[in-house]
Amino acid sequence: TTPGAAKTPVNVTVTGAAGQIGYALLFRIASGAMLGPDTPVRLRLLEIPQGVKAAEGTAMELADCAFPLLAGIDIHDDPRAGFDGANVALLVGARPRGPGMERADLLEANGGIFKPQGEAINAVAADDVKVLVVGNPANTNALIAASNAPDVPKDRFTAMTRLDHNRALSQLSARADVPVSAIRRVTIWGNHSASQYPDIFHADVAGRPGAELAADESWLLEDFVPTVAKRGAAIIAARGASSAASAASGAIDHVRDWVLGTPAGDWTSAGIWSDGSYGVPEGLVSSFPVTSAGDGWQIVQGLEHGELSRARIDASVAELVEERDAVRALGLI
């Protein structure tokens, strides 16, 4: 029998569908990598008018893959149509950072996109909608979208720091010479920006405490932390374009773990609406250590921080406060 034939398709809206992340993302969603091998999906591609033709080309290729789980594709340039009935919304469409640009430069350019999209999600998405913002500055764009969707619970709006999390796993794996699958409990704190703090103090690295590796402070602060935090810029410098396949992979991981659950004994990282945990002001979208049992993200509680970690978390959160104040001044929230 066709896998999932009996299940109702899940509506997945992808904005920026004609962009480079969209191209890496849509095929994996349609193959079942995001929602599992027995869940059919209906893809709804949202683009700006100039992107519609290219999105039609991508839709032709999706059709040509004959994915058994792909129940339909439609293409829109109006957010009210694009988010209609959306169960999962991946907000990718935004302007990527070019060489030499800082993410803060993008606040104004991209903020305007996420206000109308938040309003549209509020008006037409499904009651169980789950939103992942990938487009930068992701945390603050998620804040803008959430703030403009008053009827949708705030915990449904999330920002992607899973790529940073995966980058941290990869760097740690190389350093400790163990497979990534042997590493657990790494955390990205704060903003998806160069100020983020990848924290290994509570990690389990193939049975070895992460704190033991972190004790080499010059490696930690001069190598590990900046390599992870500035990886996006390094990719842009090397590729001449921002990360795409790895970003798509992070998005797949984020939604999969949100919907299907995180592995026992481990946690992941996600930008979520702060409830005040760990001294992060309520109402900022900040990255935390999180678990899900398939019913929503829970912040891992009770982790203790030394001075080094505390100062770095505080610095990244201070940047989120600045971004929030900037978009507030622009009337976006």
Ligand code: NAD
């Ligand atoms: P891209 O320029 O290749 O594609 C963006 C697409 O979005 C374009 O096709 C454009 O037409 C479309 N778009 C623009 N405004 C839109 C709107 N209002 N509605 C719908 N579509 C719209 O960019 P990309 O490389 O795919 O990157 C997309 C975003 O993801 C960028 O902001 C980038 O910085 C960000 N990003 C985030 C992470 C992360 O870890 N959070 C990682 C990589 C990239």
Ligand code: LMR
């Ligand atoms: C990344 O982390 O790769 C993206 O956010 C792109 C960027 O601007 O760094």
